[in-house]
Amino acid sequence: MVANPKILFPAAAGPADSAARAAHPHTSEKLLEVDRVNLEYRTGERIVRATHQVSFDVYGGDRFVLLGPSGCGKSTLLKAVGGFIEPTSGSISLDGQTVRGPGPDRIVVFQEFDQLPPWKTVLQNVAFPLRVAKKLSRAEANERALHYLDKVGLGAFAKAYPHTLSGGMKQRVAIARALAMQPRVLLMDEPFAALDALTRRKMQEELLRLWEEVNFTLLFVTHSIEEALIVGNRILLLSPHPGRVRAELNSHQYTQDSTGQSDFQRTAERIHHLLFDETESVQ
Ligand SMILES: Nc1ncnc2c1ncn2[C@@H]1O[C@H](COP(=O)(O)OP(=O)(O)OP(=O)(O)O)[C@@H](O)[C@H]1O
Ligand SMILES: [Mg+2]
Incomplete structure (x- = not known):
């Protein structure tokens, strides 16, 4: 109301x-x-x-x-x-x-570009919360992570580290990570x-x-x-x-x-x- x-x-x-x-x-x-x-x-x-x-x-x-x-x-x-x-x-x-x-x-995407742990690859960044919060196996988490990375056009950057990406690409990873969790x-x-x-x-x-x-x-x-x-x-x-x-x-x-x-x-x-x-x- x-x-x-x-x-x-x-x-x-x-x-x-x-x-x-x-x-x-x-x-x-x-x-x-x-x-x-x-x-x-x-x-x-x-x-x-x-x-x-x-x-x-x-x-x-x-x-x-x-x-x-x-x-x-x-x-x-x-x-x-x-x-x-x-x-x-x-x-x-x-x-x-x-x-x-x-x-x-409820998953949050912030303004800051440093919301991705820099020691994890793009794929690991997206897959990690799926393993922890959704209890997915490594294979399941990676598969879902790749699916959402493809959705934001970053499938080819799965093995890259965040510091090698532009600001816009980092935000896309953050969005993929959030959507992969399939929040309400x-x-x-x-x-x-x-x-x-x-x-x-x-x-x-x-x-x-x-x-x-x-x-x-x-x-x-x-x-x-x-x-x-x-x-x-x-x-x-x-x-x-x-x-x-x-x-x-x-x-x-x-x-x-x-x-x-x-x-x-x-x-x-x-x-x-x-x-x-x-x-x-x-x-
Ligand atoms: N950690 C905090 N401690 C004390 N006051 C705070 C804290 N965070 C925000 N505030 C105060 O609460 C009010 C609302 O802040 P908030 O950050 O939610 O505004 P905002 O609408 O998001 O602004 P912006 O568009 O600048 O991001 C402001 O007066 C701010 O000074
Ligand atoms: Mg604000």
């Missing part, structure tokens, strides 16, 4: 909307429910409130984006969904079960933010292609309005620190080909105002 979404855009509609469903055959049952979640950091005497009463639901097959300015609590929210931080109030549940810690049903929800925290603009565009395109092929559910964090519109089918706008839900909108109609179009640009402008101009009407 969305407690106070101040919805919506003219083209937008709730997740139950039949047109949205038609455009998204994958969209089905509710997987993740974030309900009035407050998140805080306690450092000595100080308490930093990161989010305030944030609610949203992610459905199967969604590409759900958390969008908001720096410091609004996006990463903190993702960590809470990952089970690394416990809400001070409110609840997070996956498949109806309260999230109480990290688990292989794939969590991505600005995974392309450290890449150059061209590579970033290519990675966005590849992520969408993978989503079509592999059919996963994505919770994606960004502070780029354009990236949110391209990657997401639904976007939650968060206000500046502490993050509150400002609005929720559908964005499944946009692709990379939309960026030059006036409708895309108008929507991006409205989002900008909603994020940064407190006086903007959300009606």
Whole structure:
């Protein structure tokens, strides 16, 4: 549920909307429910409130984006969904079960290129968590790892070490490693933010292609309005620190080909105002 979404855009509609469903055959049952979640950091005497009463639901097959300015609590929210931080109030549940810690049903891809142990080959990087968390044999783990490396176009680099790869290739390995775990929800925290603009565009395109092929559910964090519109089918706008839900909108109609179009640009402008101009009407 969305407690106070101040919805919506003219083209937008709730997740139950039949047109949205038609455009998204994958969209089905509710997987993740974030309900009035407050998140805080306690450092000595100080308490930093990161989010305030944030609610949203992610459905199967969604590409759900958390969008908001720096410091609004996006990463903190993702960590809470990952089970690394416990809400001070409110609840997070996956498949109806309260999230109480990290688990292989929620895998995170981070922005940093150093998320791959450098002493393992690409194949070992992808296969290792499968052996540990999924208890696969070496042969099974390698086979599944190779399958997903092929999906991200890196089958030929299975024996390479991470330091020999470009930033974009390292992110592809991280994505293959995450998808190989077949999580209920794939969590991505600005995974392309450290890449150059061209590579970033290519990675966005590849992520969408993978989503079509592999059919996963994505919770994606960004502070780029354009990236949110391209990657997401639904976007939650968060206000500046502490993050509150400002609005929720559908964005499944946009692709990379939309960026030059006036409708895309108008929507991006409205989002900008909603994020940064407190006086903007959300009606
Ligand atoms: N480990 C921490 N200890 C104390 N405060 C923290 C910690 N991590 C984050 N914060 C604070 O919590 C708030 C939310 O931080 P968070 O990293 O979730 O923001 P964000 O939306 O991901 O920002 P960015 O777009 O810059 O990554 C900020 O005010 C930040 O200073
Ligand atoms: Mg962050």
